[in-house]
Amino acid sequence: MLEQFASDNYSGICPEAMEYITRANQGSAIAYGNDEWTKKAADYFRKIFETDCEVFFVFNGTAANSLSLAALCQSYHSVICHESAHIETDECGAPEFASNGSKLxxxxxxxxxxxxxxxxxxxxxxxxxxxxxxxxxxxTQATELGTLYTIEELMAIKEVAQNYSLKIHMDGARFANAVVAMNKTPAEITWKCGIDVLCFCGTKNGMALGEAIIFFNKELAEDFSYRCKQAGQLASKMRFIAAPFLGILETGAWLKNARNANECAEYLEQRLSVIPQIELMFPREVNSVFVKMPEKVIEALRAKNWHFYTFIGVGGVRFVCAWDTTKSRIDALVSDIKNAISF
Amino acid sequence: MLEQFASDNYSGICPEAMEYITRANQGSAIAYGNDEWTKKAADYFRKIFETDCEVFFVFNGTAANSLSLAALCQSYHSVICHESAHIETDECGAPEFASNGSKLxxxxxxxxxxxxxxxxxxxxxxxxxxxxxxxxxxxTQATELGTLYTIEELMAIKEVAQNYSLKIHMDGARFANAVVAMNKTPAEITWKCGIDVLCFCGTKNGMALGEAIIFFNKELAEDFSYRCKQAGQLASKMRFIAAPFLGILETGAWLKNARNANECAEYLEQRLSVIPQIELMFPREVNSVFVKMPEKVIEALRAKNWHFYTFIGVGGVRFVCAWDTTKSRIDALVSDIKNAISF
Amino acid sequence: MLEQFASDNYSGICPEAMEYITRANQGSAIAYGNDEWTKKAADYFRKIFETDCEVFFVFNGTAANSLSLAALCQSYHSVICHESAHIETDECGAPEFASNGSKLxxxxxxxxxxxxxxxxxxxxxxxxxxxxxxxxxxxTQATELGTLYTIEELMAIKEVAQNYSLKIHMDGARFANAVVAMNKTPAEITWKCGIDVLCFCGTKNGMALGEAIIFFNKELAEDFSYRCKQAGQLASKMRFIAAPFLGILETGAWLKNARNANECAEYLEQRLSVIPQIELMFPREVNSVFVKMPEKVIEALRAKNWHFYTFIGVGGVRFVCAWDTTKSRIDALVSDIKNAISF
Amino acid sequence: MLEQFASDNYSGICPEAMEYITRANQGSAIAYGNDEWTKKAADYFRKIFETDCEVFFVFNGTAANSLSLAALCQSYHSVICHESAHIETDECGAPEFASNGSKLxxxxxxxxxxxxxxxxxxxxxxxxxxxxxxxxxxxTQATELGTLYTIEELMAIKEVAQNYSLKIHMDGARFANAVVAMNKTPAEITWKCGIDVLCFCGTKNGMALGEAIIFFNKELAEDFSYRCKQAGQLASKMRFIAAPFLGILETGAWLKNARNANECAEYLEQRLSVIPQIELMFPREVNSVFVKMPEKVIEALRAKNWHFYTFIGVGGVRFVCAWDTTKSRIDALVSDIKNAISF
Structure with missing residues (x-):
């Protein structure tokens, strides 16, 4: 068994998602999203977001981000993002490729x-x-550093966007974690704050794969299904993305999974905060904890086969909790950290 | 239950693929293809093809085709294909997009x-x-019309390719069906015939989704993993594509599934061939049967909720069999056809 | 001296264009089109077309066509054109490249x-x-075969475009020749017929190089100057494209040049029409004559160093007249044709 | 008459370039670069660079840079450049566009x-x-800040490139100025230092427009003519780019023009260096002088209609000299500066 706090995409498929895959796997279904599961999953997103949005399902987050950005700008336009944004640091130039050259x-x-x-x-x-x-x-909400834009911050950015006729894209790789942490409705932290399009990640939330692209600004979704198809992002057996999405949504697993991840991270933060040699880099808000720790501790953890990311230059370590993280695993990690320190 | 002969991508997930998804869903695994399942699945392809090829897993056939073609040509190059090729007729310009403009x-x-x-x-x-x-x-092997290139035809094309320094790409949307029908080894009908890259379809063969891109010409695979990543085709939880691929390969389900589809199509062909009002358009070779039938029959079948494709202009109907097609369903179809004719 | 009827782009710079280059070459001028010449040339186009259109200057016709088409469609859209259209047959996939994949x-x-x-x-x-x-x-007006769309034909196409919400692009590689031949105003055969954007060729009309892209539908020109810049089509010393354009326009040379070319072609057509062994393929309407002639004649002309294009398959020969074609050169060509026939 | 030190692309066409345009404008010539002028100009580059390089002519520097970079990398590759490089700051994403997504x-x-x-x-x-x-x-040689890479610096970079299998592209927007200033042969500061491809600017050196792309690494030029054509960079009347290039090369004007620009800048530097309120930002090496001066002086110069660039943030002013800059104009500028200061 892999011992890991590397990423929520190291985790497997949650029971609810698996259950709906099984349910969807009865006989045949019309291909390319013209099936009942896809319709129901899209409708459920409309219900959750309390608005008549356009919903598209693609395979992963890189595709969701880059195709939705391409829908918002032409090749000679640019996208303003944080220097730590996933679209900049970890998508191998996908936005530039999908848009044929837009600069970040x-x-x-x-x-x-x-x-x-x-x-x-x-x-x-x-x-x-x-x-x-x-x-x-x-x-990105929650951000790559596990922090959250407040409603006030989002509203201020909305105003800037309106003043300069810019659109707002939200990378929701950990959107569920944000919803749980902020205690706000999905609507309150998206379209009510001027978000034009949201990429809602299923993978990190407990699915095998799958991302929903949700256009609150419906005009921007014109012909978007063609774009998905052309980019190799239209699943023929779409039900196997749509059904697990419906599964985690209508059972509430999307919130339960996010809550577990957030609470585990909170627990980890508490346990680490009392260890003098560990420095919390900034307050945790969702499901990841960023700390600085002595190099020898990092090495000791790696030797014990713990998986986690370190950030070159920053000198920090990121521990991410997932839907299936348990307190006992956290206790084991903390124990190994303490042992390493005491040597 | 949907009654369909529309496509093998209307079918569900076969038991072996599902079994391996379940097996892979134990605890955590390293993301982005650095897990054991991905290694094993790639190795199994090397075993089956009896050569040290490069193997990449992507989400679907459109992506596999367009990215592998883009690896073989620049924007100012062109790709020679049949006018009925899927890359021309059904991928919404994906090859042109992935290559930034290559012409078909x-x-x-x-x-x-x-x-x-x-x-x-x-x-x-x-x-x-x-x-x-x-x-x-x-x-395309088997072709979009359910026919097969013979070894002799492939060898002749190989010679042309060599004479003019062209590469050969094979769309293997129904490659398994070809292997079964030709009674040849995978190696014999691919790299031994000069194929440089093969897109091996898992979806139509019984998986939820997934395609293997197999470079027999390894030089052409240089930096291909970057290309996949940039195009939004690198699954974070890769094991859920790799494991079911391993499942259908090592259990032999890939051949069993294809064999059932082919045999069902053969049975359907036999039953249709004795109906005077039905004209077989050309001999079936794998898992689809193309026929001409009176318009009233087509309408009657649609009224009974049968799903199948018609080809405008050609005036023909395509019936496709899948891994889960049964003779009883074929009997039901044929019965409805006969009834419609007798009215 | 090259003896040629190959193309109007084999010809040189007409005196009026050269004169304005010389005039513009006085001292310094603001770069990138912010100079007086560029303003005046753009204004002159507005005057000629009797409407407040947007005007951009680029280097050549391939760029003008592909960039303006890219402004009218996304990568997953398509462009309907004649199979002999220059954008299909002679631009090496430029429209597909500029639009990142649009299909023709x-x-x-x-x-x-x-x-x-x-x-x-x-x-x-x-x-x-x-x-x-x-x-x-x-x-394309005039077409690649030297024919003309009548006002009635253009109006009928406009109606189709409106019914299906399509835009209309006009490749005006020989637009001046069309204006002269049709005896209509530029406005009458463009925006009054629903043309959204026209590529007005300066090169074939007597300039060294240069093409004006004229958006009658101004909304489509949004941010188009960025597109030109990004595609390497913004001249720093823009005055040397703008000034000769102004030169041919305000001196009337654009019409004079086209008229000479058309009249020469008419004269050539007349002289060829009386030679029994020469078959006119279709009636000439502007500045090119398409004929079928015996292979030995073609060879004899080539031996005498005459330049012209032949069309494989069609078996035809194209003779193009330019702004600088003279009747004496035509007489020489006809004489050589007659001699070749009589052998 | 525009009073300017804004850029060398504000200047006009030098006499030698104009003379050769006139010479080339005799009768007809084969289009698309198959003429004598193009052959001679390419050969002359081979002579100057003392090697059998591949030479292509395009319209401008943005095109030359972006197309040559695209020839050196795929969309998922990246280009290392200085943050002040023209390809980053002033080409509107052209490299990203031409390469379909390469990151800088x-x-x-x-x-x-x-x-x-x-x-x-x-x-x-x-x-x-x-x-x-x-x-x-x-x-970039000379750089955007008017500095020069020494032979030693170039050789050290060559070694890094070889160690990591990188190619080296040189933006030669002011290559002639570098040759003159360094007192080295063109070969010594290009291919002998490992440069794979050079973009040799004609425009800033005294032409109306035109850029030569010179591949010292000939393998990288494979099918490059197709790339130029597809990107709208193949001039039909190519002689009007090739002839003036030949003109400035074989008359020596390319060096004379650069020398005048460099010497004028040296003179300007000397005159400014003795004014206490003017701070030279760094030593001038070619044809531009960067200085800091009081805001009121900048305003006074603008009021007198002097054109020049200021750099936001840096707080500096750039004065560029061109082939046609005269000492009397510099004296006038310096006089106005002194007057402004004394107020």
Missing amino acids: LLGKGEGGKLTTETITTIINKRTDIHYPKPKVISL | LLGKGEGGKLTTETITTIINKRTDIHYPKPKVISL | LLGKGEGGKLTTETITTIINKRTDIHYPKPKVISL | LLGKGEGGKLTTETITTIINKRTDIHYPKPKVISL
Whole structure:
């Protein structure tokens, strides 16, 4: 058994998702999303978000992000994002590829969050035709550093977006964790804050794979199904993405899974916070804990086969909890950390 | 229960694939294909093909075809294929998109097959820089019309490819059906015939989704994993594609499934061949039967909720059998056809 | 001195264009089109077309066509054009490249012209997401075969475009020749017929290089200057494209040049029409004459170093007249033809 | 008359270039580069560079840079360049567009120059498939800040490139100025230092437009003419780019023009260096002078209609001299500066 706090995408398929795969696996079904499961899953998203949005299912987050960004800008436009954004650091140029060249304009900001000042500075830095024109602000909620944009921050960014006619894209790789942590409705932290399109991740939330692209701004979804098809993102047996999505949504597993991950991270944070040699880099808000620890501890953990990510330069370690993380596993990790320190 | 002969991608997940998904769903695993299942599945392909090929797993056939073609040609090159090739007729311009503009040069040919004459004519039609330079021949085995390239035909095409320095891509949407029908080894009908890259379809063969891209010409696979990642085709929980692939391969289900589909189609062909009002369009070779039938029969079948494809212009009907097709369902179809005729 | 009827782009720079290059070459000027010449040339186009259109200058026709088409459609859309259209046969996949994958849907039609029937058939052939969605009709005026769409034909196509929400692009490689031949105003054969964007060729009309892209539908020109810049089509010393354009326009040379070419072609047609062994393929309408002639004549002309194009398959020869073609050169050509025949 | 030190692309056409345009404008010539002028100009480049390189002519520098970079890398590769490189700051995403997504990885470095340390750090920062793989180092010679890479610096970078199997691209927007300033042969500062491809700018050197792309590594030029054609960069009347290139090369104007620009900048530097309120930002090496000056002086110069660029943030002013800059104009500028200061 792999001992890991590396990522929520190391985890497996949750029971509810698996149950719905099994249910969907009865006989034949019309291909390419013209089946009942797909219809029901899309409708359930509309119910959860309390609005008549357009919903598309694709295979993974990189595809969801890059195709939705491509729908919001042309090749000579640019996307403003945080320098730690997944679209910049971990998608191998997917947004540039899908859009045929759009540039990502990187902003700094504490806790992995863009500020209105940063965004405005980037917008105004260049306004001539020799540099790609900003067209989109991309936010990750929760961020890559496990922090959250507050409603107030989102509303302020919305205002900037409106002032400069920019669209807002939200990378929701850990959207469920954000919903649970903020104690807000999905609507309150998306379209009510001006989000035009959300990429809602199923994989990290307990599915085998699958991402929902949700256009609150329906005009932007024009012909988007063609875009998905052309980019190799239209599943023929779509029910096996749609059904598990429906499964985690209508059973409430999407929230239960996120809550477990968040609570485990909270527990881990508490246990680590009392160890003097461990420095919490910033307050945990969802399901990951970022800490600095002595190099020898890191080595000792690796020697015990613990999996986790370290960040070069930053000198930090990221521990991520998932839907299936248990307190006993956390206790085992903390125990190994303490042992390593005491040597 | 959907009554269908529309496509083998209307069918569900076969038991062996499901079993291996369940097996793979134990605890955590390293993401992005660095897990044991992915290694084993890739190794199994090497075993089956009896050569040290490079193997990549992507989500679906459109992605497999378009990314592998993009690896074989630049935007100003062209791909020679049959006018009925899936890459031309049903992928919404995916090859053009993935390659940033490569043109498909369409050839005619009986039974959905390119001939050396057609290929040579296309190659020699234009040789100036004002027209994209041919670089790849794309063959589908079995073809979209359910026919097969013989070893002799493949060897002849290989010679043309060598003479003109072209690469050969094989769309193996129904490769398993071809292997079973030809009674040849996978090696004999691929790299031994000069195939540089094969897209091996798991979905139509009984998986939920998944396609293996197999580079026999390993040089062409340079940095291909980057290409997959950038195109949104790298699954984080890769084991859920790799494990069911391993499942259908090592249990022999890939051949069993294909055999059932082929045999069912053979049975259907036999039963239809004795009905005077039904005209077989050409001899069935794998798992689909193409026939011409009176319009009123088509309407009657649709009224009874049978699903199948008709081809505008051609005036034909395609019946496809899958891994889960049964003779009793065929009997029911034939019965409904006879009833419709007798009215 | 090259003896040629190969193409109007074999000809040199006409005196008026050269004169304005010289005039523009006084001291310095603001770069990238922010100079007076560029403003004046754009304004002159607005005057000639009697409407407030958007005007952009690029280097050549391939760029003009592919960038303007890219402005009218996304990668998963398609462009309907004649199978002999320059964008299909002679731009090496430029439209597919500039648009990142748009497909050209080819129609047949006498004299190189699309008909409403052809267009409608193509539009209705496929309406599912597995095939690129038609978004643009591209017409060449005058066509690649030297024929002309009449006002009535253009109006009929406009109606089809409106019915199906398609845009109309006009490749005006020989637009000046069309204006002269039709005895209509530029406005009458463009935006009054529903043309959304016109590529107005300067090169074939007597310039060294340069093409004006004229958006009558101004909404389609949004951010188009960024597109030109990104595609390497923004000249820094723009005045050297704009000034000669202004030169040929305000001196009337654009019409004079076209008229000479058309009249020379008419004269050539007359002289050839009385030679029994020469078959006119279809009536000449602008500045090119298409004929069938014995192979030995073709060889004899080549031996005498005459340059012209032959069309494989068609078995025809194209003679093109340019702004600088003279009757004496035509007489020399006809004389050589007659001599070759008499042997 | 525009009073300007804004850019060398504000200047006009030098007499030698104009003379050769006139010479080339005799009668007809074969189109698309199959003429004598193009052959001679390409040969002359081979002579100047003392090697059998491949030479292509395109319209401008953005096209030359982006197409040559696209020839050196795939969409999932990356290009290492200085953060002030023109390809990053002033080409509106052209490299990303031409390559369908390649990322530019930006390095810092004094005087606009990359160092081997910077390059090595960037190369080693990420080596996983989630980030574009470095494939090219792009250097500008002379740099955007008017500085020069020494032979020693180039040789050191060559070694890094070889160690990591990277190619080297050189943006030669002001290559002639570099040759003159360094007192080295063109060969010595290009292919003998490991440069694989050079973009040799004609426009800033005194032509109306035109750029030569010179592949010293001939393998990289495979099918490059198709790439130019597809990208709208193949001039039909190619002689009007090739002839003026031949003109400035064989008359020696390319060096004379660069020398005048460099000497004028040297003169300007000397005159400014003795004004206490003016701070030279770094030593001038070719034809531009970067200074800091009081805001009121900048305003006064603008009021007198002087054109020049200021750099936001940097607080600096760039004065560029061109082939046609005169000392009297410099004296006038300096006089106005002094007057403004004394107020």
